[in-house]
Amino acid sequence: MPFGHDMVHSLATVVDLINTSPSTGGEDTLTDLRQLGAFVERHHVSGVEVLGETDLTQIRTLREAFHKVFTAPDQATAVIRLNTLLSSTRITPRLTEHDGHPLHVHYFAPGASLHEHLAADLGVALAHLLVEGEWGRLRTCSAPDCGHVFVDESRNRSRVYCDSRTCGNRMHVAAYRARRRA
Template sequence: MLINHDIRCALDRVVHLVNSAPQIQGRERLGDVAALRGFVAQHKVSEVAGLDQGDVGAVQAIRARFTEVFTAPDDATAVSVLNAMIAEAGTTPRLTDHDGYAWHVHYFSPGASLAAHLAADCGMAVAFLVITGERERLRRCEAPTCRRAFVDLSRNRSRRYCDSRTCGNRLHVAAYRARRREAEGAGQPEQQEQQEQAERTARGPEPAEA
């Protein structure tokens, strides 16, 4: 699947946004202005003016909409959420080559708030997955104790965990230990019988009854 740099960056922002919710992390990760500034800096979000507490609530509301898209049961439901979110953001597609990047498209309006910026640009990136028949790449980690979101960009759509080095390894280790316990449990009766047979052989034949 061919995804250009801009779409990949936008999808990374969506994943970070969805995973910042307290239901996922155990606590709110975007709960204040400082956290928003960190998000903007980490993802190099351009054309963001001053942020205040109002932006915090607005971004959290957009996060809830993207979460709906990840959990949507079908394309029609996801499209309904995306269409509403993108329309409310007031998209204004335009070409730009800011900060030395090659020409690319910005969908958010000039002077847009951070929430509108994310709704427009990230919403269009997710829309790209929908129109190319790839929405199922928006996934949740299959580890029982983890519900983190991720975008499966593997060639055969085979990724199951948010991080194979953590969640994936933990499940593989747990499955291996379960198989060992099962094998050891199944082998115990046979081992006990062999031990009893060895003890009978060592004692020799039983004396005949008078």
Template sequence: MPFSHDMVYSLTTAVDLLNTSPAAGGDEGLTSVEDLRTFVGRRVISDVENLDDRDLVEVRELRDEFYEVFTAPDRETAVSLLNTLLGRTRITPSLAEHDGFSLHIHYFAPGASLAEHLAADCGVALAHVLVEDERDRLRTCAAPDCAHVFVDESRNRSRVYCDSRTCGNRMHVAAYRARRRA
């Protein structure tokens, strides 16, 4: 994949956020401020202080907007949706080195809320995907009972399952059993 480590990290953060949504085929993954704190800790999101119910609501709304961008039916729709989202975001690029990560770029403005922080960093990463004409790497799991999203980082763009150990393995076992019955 032609993206730098920090772009891949931001895309992975976006995917992790999107897969907390009921739209991704499961239960609500952000039911409380504590769930939001866990997400922030898991993704090592810096410069995030006190989180409250307002942050939870804003992040859920942002998550829904990112899901629309990620699953947009065409490039033009994805670009329009992402431009709208980024247009509301204060973006202030700055170089940072923290938490064991090498030098990288943060795009969020100082003092930004968690939602604005995610909108800037993850939004810019998604913008790079669109600019590099790599939108086809933004995928939804091919397993019939899963709607999780993922970024296909494979060289030949062949990944079809969100996780090869769960959905992939389950689908391969089902296909094997079907062949054995035939």
């Protein structure tokens, strides 16, 4: 996928946000302000100064909305879900350069809350993916005990596991052992 650094960054951020949820089969790793602050810092979310309980509640709701986009049964449903999410966001596109990154577009309005910031930037990244006809790249891990989501960036769109070193390796070892027993 020949996307710019901001698109790749936004897609990685939305995947990481969704995968903090227990609805992906793991533990909830976004339960307090410390964890939210770590998420913001890890993903270099700019313009965020003070986080409060409202931010935590809104971001937890937002991640579930994004999860519904990823797990939509078809592209038309994903479009409806993403449009619903985007309609609740003030979007103010502007060009910016910061933190050593080349010129790119931010979509959140100046002074936006963390919820509006992420809804706008991450939502627009997903919108561009859908516009490019790449809805099929939004995937859920094929490992039976994993529900993590990912964006398949492989050239031939063949990736099936969220991480080849964990889920992929575990499934390949299980298949190998099953063949050896047979």
